[in-house]
Amino acid sequence: MRQGFDNEKYIELQTEQIRKRIDQLGGKLYLEFGGKLFDDYHASRVLPGFESDTKFRMLQKLVDDVEIIIAINANHIEKNKARGDLGITYDEDVLRLADIFRAHGFRIAGVVLTQYAGQPAADVFRHRLADLGITCKLHYPIEGYPHDIDLIVSEDGYGKNEFVETTRPLVVVTAPGPGSGKLATCLSQLYHEHKHGVEAGYAKFETFPVWNLPLNHPVNIAYEAATVDLDDANIIDSFHLEAYNKTAVNYNRDVEAFPVVKALMGKILGESPYQSPTDMGVNMVGFAISDDEACRDASLAEIVRRYFTAAVNVKRTGTGEEQVGRLKAIMQKAGIDKGYLPTRAAALEREEETGGPVGAMMLADGSVITGKTSERLGAASSLLMNALKTVTGVDVEEDVIDDGAIDPICRLKTEQLDSKNHRLHSDETLIALSISSATSQTAKRVIAGLPKLRGCDAFFSVIISQTDEELYRKLGINVCCEPKYERHTFYHK
Known part of the structure; x- marks a missing residue:
């Protein structure tokens, strides 16, 4: 990066x-x-x-x-x-x-x-x-x-x-x-x-x-976005002046x-x-600070991520509307809007094409790749696999996880753990990839690419599960979501 x-x-x-x-x-x-x-x-x-x-x-x-x-x-x-x-x-x-x-x-x-x-x-x-x-x-x-x-x-x-x-x-x-x-x-x-x-x-x-x-440097404005729940505001130190x-x-x-x-x-x-x-x-x-422009760009992206985090929290809990309103004002002060992240445009455009949830990630070289919900992988899992394949030089169409590693996990979820969702979360996908790496050099090569995703930005067209969100954060991937659910139900686990 x-x-x-x-x-x-x-x-x-x-x-x-x-x-x-x-x-x-x-x-x-x-x-x-x-x-x-x-x-x-x-x-x-x-x-x-x-x-x-x-x-x-x-x-x-x-x-x-x-x-x-x-x-x-x-x-x-x-x-x-x-x-x-x-x-x-x-x-x-x-x-x-x-x-x-x-x-x-x-x-x-x-x-x-x-x-x-x-x-x-x-x-x-x-x-x-x-x-x-x-x-x-x-x-x-x-x-x-x-x-x-x-x-x-x-x-x-x-x-x-x-x-x-x-x-x-x-x-x-x-x-x-x-x-x-x-x-x-x-x-x-x-x-x-x-x-x-x-x-x-x-x-x-x-x-x-x-x-x-x-005062209005994006790094400082990003601090206001980060502390919006505390109602902090940056001001000129009148005593110092x-x-x-x-x-x-x-x-x-x-x-x-x-x-x-x-x-x-x-x-x-x-x-x-x-x-x-x-x-x-x-x-x-x-x-x-060695590159002011790089810090400005990173801070503007962080302001937008804070906005989407707050908007998703409102969707999940029904509270925090005032924080979303303040973050809109902070974005306006910074001269940006919620369309600032290129990953958002890519995810929403691909979602319109496929009719299902999509994730998009910007890699270190500036390229944006996507991943959609498939028969056995959720959007977060598909995006993670496509990103890993891309950074390790493996064709995204190539299957690198053995069916023998995926199927038992799917059956365990639905038959023994009473899950209605048979698709693998991203942590389960990494476990299946790890199992495959014991016998596949390609799988071993792909999983070794995880450190290359640290610091990358990911955006999802729907709210992903907290399991997927936590796994992405552990990997050092910045993640945010469009504030909408995949299914129109009252309860979302």
């Missing part, structure tokens, strides 16, 4: 910037880590060349200087809040994150339960953490937060919170999702550090919006909250080291 981002340059610049900020703030830094530390697929889609684990690899450069605090809101535990992308609850994700950090040599300083007020589910979780040997500290609701500065920065405010002891110069505060209390955790830790006579500072790591790109007469982009919640954050830091430290929310950031991603 066309690359627009220098990954190695970014890691080098970002590591250097964080070290510099540690030195500037007295030798100890609490770094609030916004967004995803790994599996950052949004960044890899809008900045082609950015690898999904880049930020994690950057931290690994500093592993001997890093400790991790994971914050989780006790109310989120009580409400069983789950991550939409992984389908697991926030408390389970805390354990998943801890395992990943430990496996890569990072020290876990502890877990902080924020907004703790005796929630029963939160109590169960903290006892579970204790049994696992994970330090758990409690942070309590503070009356008048965030505007009663005198109360917050006192023994009756942050002073009541339990302190997480850390010994390393960089303390990364992360969380399973937004609203977990990362900022409050950082500032509470600062309060206690300064009570103990330890000089420490705070900074924020956010990839988007990119502060040194124009006033302080330095320089334009910088930030998002509305950070700019609106800055006076309070600055006042809190001033109360804790004696004087705030920052004149603007942009000052607080350490993000260097804008300096590693």
Whole structure:
């Protein structure tokens, strides 16, 4: 795929910037880590060349200087809040994150339960953490937060919170999702550090919006599309403009909250080291863009994908119309419409010809191939097979899966598992292809082409099953669908 981002340059610049900020703030830094530390697929889609684990690899450069605090809101535990992308609850994700950090040599300083007020589910979780040997500290609701500065920065405010002891110069505060209390955790830790006579500072790591790109750059507009459910908006950082007469982009919640954050830091430290929310950031991603046009094109495609994802969600759940409306406005601001993706036109045109569901995929060389529903394969399976054959130089008309591998799976589905759909999903198709590869060199060659599909765009003329959608995402293929079902029924599994 066309690359627009220098990954190695970014890691080098970002590591250097964080070290510099540690030195500037007295030798100890609490770094609030916004967004995803790994599996950052949004960044890899809008900045082609950015690898999904880049930020994690950057931290690994500093592993001997890093400790991790994971914050989780006790109310989120009580409400069983789950991550939409992984389908697991926030408390389970805390354990998943801890395992990943430990496996890569990072020290876990502890877990902080924020907004703790005796929630029963939160109590169960903290006892579970204790049994696992994970330090758990409690942070309590503070009356008048965030505007009663005198109360917050006192023994009756942050002073009541339990302190997480850390010994390393960089303390990364992360969380399973937004609203977990990362900022409050950082500032509470600062309060206690300064009570103990330890000089420490705070900074924020956010990839988007990119502060040194124009406000209406497609990369920044794509961030608005990605956070449409949070009602975020990119704006000019008025504090930065006033302080330095320089334009910088930030998002509305950070700019609106800055006076309070600055006042809190001033109360804790004696004087705030920052004149603007942009000052607080350490993000260097804008300096590693190597091909602006490639990033613009990728971001525009991502905006349209976000639109179709929201439209499909409305079709599936009956909710989210306001998000679709906002995404239409975002597309208009970006100067594009839902016909921007060439794969959509190809899929809809082929569907009209065949009378059945069709998928289309743009390959790395810019060519677009299609796949239609057949007797034994669904559209997602047919498209996947045609794409694999194309990238490995095999004739798309050649049968590479042995009938002896397909037929038993079809019979198992219909005769034993009570499925009405005998056609293979894409994961079942790959299993059949794998079985065939044991005796067929062509099948072995075709399945070896899977890495060549990573980063490709696919569009389907109907809503595909969640099984197919998840398999495509695992393969790194960007997928979206026309918001309509193949069958006119009330229930769709």
